[in-house]
Amino acid sequence: MIRIEGLRLEYRDGRQAVPVLDNLCLDIAAGESIAILGPSGCGKTSLLYAICGLVKPSSGQVIVDGQPVERPRRDVALILQDLGLLPWKTVWKNASLSLELGGAPLSAPALTTEGAEGPGRSVLMQCRSRSAGATGRSPLHFEDEALMHEWRRRRKSPFWAYFWLLVTGVWAAGQRFYLDRPFSAAVYLVTLGLWAIAGGFYWNEMQKIVEFTPDATLSTRLWGGGWPQILLFLVVLGLSAELLSRLIYDLFTMPRQIREANLLIAQQVQSVKPILDELGLDSRFYDRYPHQLSGGERQRVALARALATHPKVLLMDEPLAALDAFNRERIQDLLFQLWKERGFTQIIVTHDVQEAVFLGSRIVVLTERPARVKAIIENPCVGTSRTSAAFYEKVLELRRELA
Secondary structure, three states, rough: EEEEEEEEEEEEEEOEEEEEEEEEEEOOOOOOEEEEOOOOOOOOHHHHHHHHOOOOOOEEEEEEEOOOOOOOOOOEEEEEOOOOOOOOOOHHHHHHHHHHHOOOOOOOOOOOOOOOOOOOOHHHHHHHHHHHHOOOOOOEEEEHHHHHHHHHHOOOOHHHHHHHHHHHHHOHHHHHHHOOOHHHHHHHHHHHHHHHHHHHHHHHHHHHHHHHOOOOOHHHHHHHOOHHHHHHHHHHHHHHHHHHHHHHHHHHHHHHHHHHHHHHHHHHHHHHHHHHOOOOOOOOOOOHHEEEEEOOHHHHHHHHHHHOOOOHHHHHEEEOOOOOOOHHHHHHHHHHHHHHOOOEEEEEOOOOOOHHHHOOOEEEEOOOOOEEEEEEEOOOOOOOOOOOOOHHHHHHHHHHHOO
């Protein structure tokens, strides 16, 4: 599944090269769980970055699923040490972020639609159909009533989209906020702000001309103040054309925008909701923000976001370091259960020896920087009771290896 061949990685510090990994070789089978231990700063995080394609090796290569890693892959998920949750997004939006950025999951289960031709017609086909495109109201059908309820609660309505378009129009871009496109709406509002500022200066210049020359002709009032007024006139004209074109674009493409928004929502419902529920984050948590969650709950949101795209490989960089002992063991149990049920390849970087023994079917010990493989320890105690004699002996063996 993963083959690391002669991996060497170094960072540049001015003119000086700082080696981090040196001739590191490792083979990881599909569905295996690997725990990586090593001294602080030896390059464990850099190794994860190289596996998921975030950094380019100085030499050597990383092969995932038979293909050299040259860029980030959609089937490889990474959970950062600080979790990387966006504070302005809710639990639902944070867990759905990978779908918003990367599209539909690679192996998501198909959904059926009411009135579809034949069994198992997918959401994608339904949302591209002419009837759905014309009204945006063609209902998707989920066999699970909870999924259907969530879909009905979150889907976008053509009525409200056109309502916000006609009520706010060029003034607030409310329809874009309604369709969960805040960046596009922000660009809209910035354009509107520039138009208002330029228009204010231009109006002031016109008033000066009218004040000193009451009988001035229209052309004199429009651009008789010289190049500054002509430039302001062109700016106001250009921004007005931009705002008007955006308004017309939204007016005629609203059915397609609603269809695309509802397609994304359907993907979120089928992929994110079951994972959140499985992780113990039910509908009471969906609309909460990260600051309203405990450390363990934030960890579960990060895990849900990573699993939403059904990755083949899950990389974790000390994800449980900030948790207390009780929550840490609960999340460890959850990670082990998910790994056994879903069968993905798992690599976890940790400084906790007991965590490595509990989660790693093999434990890789690295040397000081530049990191090489010091030892690979087979671990038959993965997932066993933490109080058993065999588990305790394996922990002692690993501590002796690290000494």
